[in-house]
Amino acid sequence: MRAPRLTLIVLWLLVLAALALVVTRNLRVSTDLRSFMPPPATADQKLLMDQIGNGPGSRLLLVAISGKPPSALADMSAGLAAALRKDPHFTQVVNGDFDPARLSPELLPYRYLLSSTLDTHHMDAGFLREQLQQRLQDLASPAGGMLESWLPRDPTLELLKLAKRWSPPDAPKVRDGVWFDARGEAVMLVQTQASGFDPGTQRQAIGALRKAFHGLQGSREAKLTLSGPGYFSVVINRQTRDQADWIGRISSVGFILLMLLAYRSPSALLLGALPIASGALAGLAMLVSLYPQVHGITLAFGFTLLGVAQEYPIRLLSHRRAGASNLESVRGLWPLLLTAIASACIAYLAFYASGVPGLQQLAVFTISGLLGAGLSTRYLLPRVLPERFVDVAGTPGLARFRTFLDRLPRPRWIALLVSAGVVVMLLLAPGRFWQNNLAKLTPLPARLMHTDSRLRSALGAPDVRYLLVIRGNSAQDVLRRSDQVRPMLRTLEQKGALDGAELPTRYLPPLAVQRARQARLPDRATLEAALAKATDGLPFRPRVFAPFVDAVEKARTLPLLTPAMFEQSPLGQRLASMLVQRPGGWIGLATLTGVHDPVALAGLSQRTHGAVHLLDIKHASESLVAAYRTRILMALTVAVLLLVVTIGVALRSLRRAWHVLAPMTLATFLVLAVERVAGIEISLFHLVALILAAGLGLHYALFFERDTGDPQEQRRTLHATVVCVLSALLVFGMLAWSTIPVLRAIGLTVSLGVAFHFCLSILMAPHGARHET
């Protein structure tokens, strides 16, 4: 008997190892929020899904270096910028060292087409004379030395105007050649290649940034401060994982102790872990064979829901009875266990039918997981468990506890009382019912928020919540519309609705505007005559401005600058992130700073007949979450109907089905009502936790409802249920103490659920009352 048992264990472990190998080889976990969300329905949602994290604002990292004298910090800022500009993780690095002389030579001849001077002035004698007189004053000023070498080719300082136009509107002060904030930190803006809400790739980018920083001379004494959406997503992920790991370790120890205490057998503990491991690996293997990528949140949800499967081995371990083999015990137990597994699986089919990729993956994982755990509990576990064991029916105190429970009154009005209580609590509950802001579940420490707002205002970095979206048939169409909306934005700025906007036309005017400017450039003879008239009586040497005349002549015949040409230049990435081709057209994304009156900005949509409109990223993502929840609720409704039918068919009695389903349903609503009365707003995570708790509650109710007529077996049922309840309370009760709301949401909901399901399934079970009569 012993040898086949060992062989089976080894074989089982080998199969698990093979599955694990397949899974680790093929599992691609995506942390990008996009693959978790439902398919977008509205235009805003579609845009959000395309642009979430790809928007120019959300890919920005704000960087500050402090802790050393300014000159050393300036050197470090320059060194870091140089290193990051070579790193493919980053598309743009701005630290204030803007040097017009270094500005892409291929753009230089375009200065007359890019700068707006010619929109309002002619390059005639009057304009030139006024400019040249100012230049004389400039030359006699302390800034003279800076301009002297530029004047012959650019006496109207177009390049300086462009440099000013292209630096952030509220750029920080420059000191020793780089930006410094009011606190004396060297600050810079870094745009990552990675999407801002993809913590996986952001972590790599931030790792590269830190590495570059630590490679700088003197970095040991200096301090690097980071902020921005990408950095936050990394911090939150790490914090959540750290805390979950830490809590998980403590509850694992508790769980092991509980199992040892309950079954007094280390081998039962170890072997009992195999079904759930099999379930998890079966679920993962199924996922990787069906989907190229699995979302991290889907996995987290899936593992939470798979928690039900820990019931299966516990039921078997508790229900082994003296004088019967493991296989005989499991056969007696199987019909009920199969009912539980099958009904849960059928219910999860509703999630598959929801059409949301994340929910489909969840269904695939959970159903395969439950089946894997269930079938291995039925067909493998009994064959590997030792045949010598302690019958738990004899556990001290268990008989007395059973008697106590059996004596409890089972009033019929308890269902009415609980229902009334639930309704009252839901009516009295403060605050909103639903929490759509997923970010609230993983809030940032106040310190980080403070740093972010400080650096954001110091750097004049754009708002991450709002984007102005400009639609068009072509890139030129978008540029043309940006140009049209500019005066409207200027008016709104003056009215205080916002502090500033950065339109794609800041970098590249539409072709029509360039063409008009080009047409205004005088020919060589005209310009020379105007210059001669303008310099008359001024101390400029003759022919000093020949390079200027040549530059203007060259600009007259330049092919106009297209987005594709501009994107080759160092500033090109900036434009590329603001001018995006999408199915069915092009969009321009304008970043906004200091949005004070979103309503006024939203009004632009009407004034431009929908060509321009304000995208509220927070609102769009919240509406996505709400859509997601609607899908879950719809799936849940179908799941409940399926469950009623399955249980009804399995028990072949509506009355018995009522005894199973009523406590489960009431307990679920009771958890919801208690959480709401405590002021908790319900999120997706609460919903998933409620589903897990309901799954556990289904087991309690099913087993308590079962009338075997054997007091010993009743005690075993109680033993199994108590072990299940305690283990669930251990694992999820610990999570309820977490400081991170998302962990707390799951922990608290499952703990409350387990407690309510346990109490109600006893109080509403029929046979206890029957025994008394």
Added chain:
Amino acid sequence: MTCVMAPACAAETPTRTSAALAPVALLARTPPTRTVFAEARFSPLLDRPLLVYGQLSWEGGDRLERHVDSPYVETTRIADGEVTMHRSGHATRHFSLDRAPSLKALLDSLVAVLSGDTTRLRTMFHSQLERHGTDSGWSLILTPKSARLARSLGRIGLYGDRDNLHCIMISEAQGTESIDLLGPLAARMPAKPTREALSALCRQAD
């Protein structure tokens, strides 16, 4: 190490450089202090110099103000490494002192001289003292030690006698030169100055 009392320092370390810097000790002033100036700027772009008149004030530390009141009004303030320039009828301009290396060198030399900080002069410049005219007349020629600065700044010449600074001559690398006549000498700026005439004026002022 810092020489607070310039004469005492000079006495302690009678090296060639210290000796060259000896007149500096006598120039130290207590801020705030101001003087009128007349400046001629010779540029290769121009066939005659640009002339401006105004006051130069030192407010202590690295804070300097250059106020032009003729032929137009313009105020330039240097404080905390930032230059703020305002010309009447135009928007105020800000730029980093760093962008104007020769202005920074002028600030360094002038503040070092006015505060008697010979150490600062020594760390930044090679200095060479000439005595001329009467015994009390001298010129101190400062050339930048940093190669980077030398690319934009040729030299700074300070001219004076005994405890007075008369002239500052700044030669930039591209042949641009500005000559500031200070104090009473400012009134002697010719209507059509030449470098030679001003140079002579600076050396012979008594």
